[in-house]
Amino acid sequence: MNHRLFVSGHLVAALLMMGLVGATPVRAQSPDSSPANAYTPPRTPDGQPDLQGFWTNSTYTPLERPDGVTTEFYTPEGVAETEARAGAREAEQTVPGTIPDVHYDFTQFGLDRSQTTMARSLRTSLIVDPPDGRMPAMTEEGRRRVARREEEARLRGGRWDSAENNQLDDRCLIMRTAGPPMLNTSYNSNYQIVQAPGYVMILVEMIHDVRIIPLDGRPRPNPRVRKWMGTSRGRWEADTLVVETSGFNGKNPFNGSSENMSVIERFTRIDDDTILYNFTIDDESTWTQPWSAGLSMKKIQGPIFEHACHEGNYSMYNTLVGARLEEQLAAEEAAKQEPN
Amino acid sequence: MKLFVTIASAGLLLVAVSASAHHSFSAEFDIDKPLTLEGTLTQWEMINPHSWFHIDVTNPDGEVVPWMIEGGSPNQLIRMGVTQNTIPVGTLIVIEGYHARDGTNTAVGRNFTLPDGTRLFLSGSAPQ
Numbered sequence: 195m196n197h198r199l200f201v202s203g204h205l206v207a208a209l210l211m212m213g214l215v216g217a218t219p220v221r222a223q224s225p226d227s228s229p230a231n232a233y234t235p236p237r238t239p240d241g242q243p244d245l246q247g248f249w250t251n252s253t254y255t256p257l258e259r260p261d262g263v264t265t266e267f268y269t270p271e272g273v274a275e276t277e278a279r280a281g282a283r284e285a286e287q288t289v290p291g292t293i294p295d296v297h298y299d300f301t302q303f304g305l306d307r308s309q310t311t312m313a314r315s316l317r318t319s320l321i322v323d324p325p326d327g328r329m330p331a332m333t334e335e336g337r338r339r340v341a342r343r344e345e346e347a348r349l350r351g352g353r354w355d356s357a358e359n360n361q362l363d364d365r366c367l368i369m370r371t372a373g374p375p376m377l378n379t380s381y382n383s384n385y386q387i388v389q390a391p392g393y394v395m396i397l398v399e400m401i402h403d404v405r406i407i408p409l410d411g412r413p414r415p416n417p418r419v420r421k422w423m424g425t426s427r428g429r430w431e432a433d434t435l436v437v438e439t440s441g442f443n444g445k446n447p448f449n450g451s452s453e454n455m456s457v458i459e460r461f462t463r464i465d466d467d468t469i470l471y472n473f474t475i476d477d478e479s480t481w482t483q484p485w486s487a488g489l490s491m492k493k494i495q496g497p498i499f500e501h502a503c504h505e506g507n508y509s510m511y512n513t514l515v516g517a518r519l520e521e522q523l524a525a526e527e528a529a530k531q532e533p534n
Numbered sequence: 535m536k537l538f539v540t541i542a543s544a545g546l547l548l549v550a551v552s553a554s555a556h557h558s559f560s561a562e563f564d565i566d567k568p569l570t571l572e573g574t575l576t577q578w579e580m581i582n583p584h585s586w587f588h589i590d591v592t593n594p595d596g597e598v599v600p601w602m603i604e605g606g607s608p609n610q611l612i613r614m615g616v617t618q619n620t621i622p623v624g625t626l627i628v629i630e631g632y633h634a635r636d637g638t639n640t641a642v643g644r645n646f647t648l649p650d651g652t653r654l655f656l657s658g659s660a661p662q
Contacts, residue, residue: 297642297644302645303611499613509562516636
């Protein structure tokens with residue numbers, strides 16, 4: 195195991211023992227409440243702590259601490275205020291004729307987070323380490339890589355020049371709910387966990403990605419084998435599922451990461467309705483230190499519904515056709531302006 | 535049933551969302567072509583990443599014109615009990631939205647209502 199990750203993983207565990215409140219539902223935050231110690235999760239028939247079921251990691255807590263916020267936790271009143279503000283942003287009445295108005299109404303489709311089960315937290319950021327709640331500084335190599343990717347994108351042309359120039363989520367290839375690390379997106383941040391002897395399977399609703407995590411300690415594949423979601427290996431540490439993932443293909447960088455990124459995730463069921471999900475990221479070629487974050491996964495009612503994104507993605511066609519038409523109109527306009 | 539293609543009145547209470555979304559709507563639809571359509575639902579494609587509502591709109595001259603209207607991901611609607619049976623084919627709906635840039639009978643539906651002004655889905659409650 196990478197030494198930096200090993201140290202950081204223990205640091206996170208300590209931080210979470212001290213600050214469990216941060217990733218725990220508000221209602222479970224009374225001073226005498228210690229769900230991580232008091233709760234013993236049920237067992238699967240083969241004896242694993244049972245994480246099975248349907249879960250969401252929907253939350254309004256941002257990954258990084260917002261500008262101007264200097265405390266690690268909000269007061270209950272403060273977090274209610276920020277959630278109300280965030281909810282209002284999702285449901286805001288926009289000005290007709292403005293870009294944000296060209297959209298369907300999230301609230302009609304139940305896509306605003308306030309209409310779904312949501313993990314509530316007093317934390318001002320998902321990131322718990324570094325303590326300032328922000329991602330650590332990028333290395334020089336990381337900054338160069340980000341600049342190089344931007345230049346490569348520029349050389350490929352505009353976003354609407356071709357299907358390949360669209361973002362990965364526009365193309366229905368992968369979304370950030372898949373991870374790892376698994377982070378919420380604005381809607382459908384739902385998961386199903388199924389356990390079998392020797393395996394944990396996580397079905398991600400968005401794009402219906404599947405993570406199959408073996409627990410038998412099998413060796414990793416040849417390092418040349420690279421995948422969108424990396425290769426994961428899991429093990430149990432007491433009642434916590436620990437999953438280590440590396441072998442990313444680098445095509446879906448996480449906040450500027452390289453293909454060398456390693457992720458350690460920890461899943462701990464702390465009550466019937468909650469899994470504490472913490473992760474530590476290490477990528478020496480991108481960040482000056484490992485960094486860690488945590489959030490809760492809350493139980494939801496199943497089933498997971500198929501998100502067959504590509505087959506219904508009429509938007510891709512409409513967008514590209516619209517862009518070609520705009521170009522044609524612009525060319526015709528330019529031709530009119532030219533002197534005869 | 536009538537077809538209205540109007541510049542949306544600034545006095546109307548228009549509800550829409552600027553939340554992050556799957557793709558750029560302004561690249562697909564024309565901000566300068568707001569419209570209001572009233573028509574009969576003929577098909578509801580509950581598909582991801584975006585649902586599509588097919589409606590027949592009758593022009594003032596009596597011609598029936600099919601339109602396709604983009605809406606949100608259906609997963610959460612299904613989760614809340616809204617199905618194709620809840621809004622049956624034949625329902626008369628009014629849609630405010632924006633016309634597609636390519637000029638076809640395609641639009642994004644910013645606001646879906648029944649003719650009496652009721653919002654189309656029961657889930658349409660803004661957070662308190």
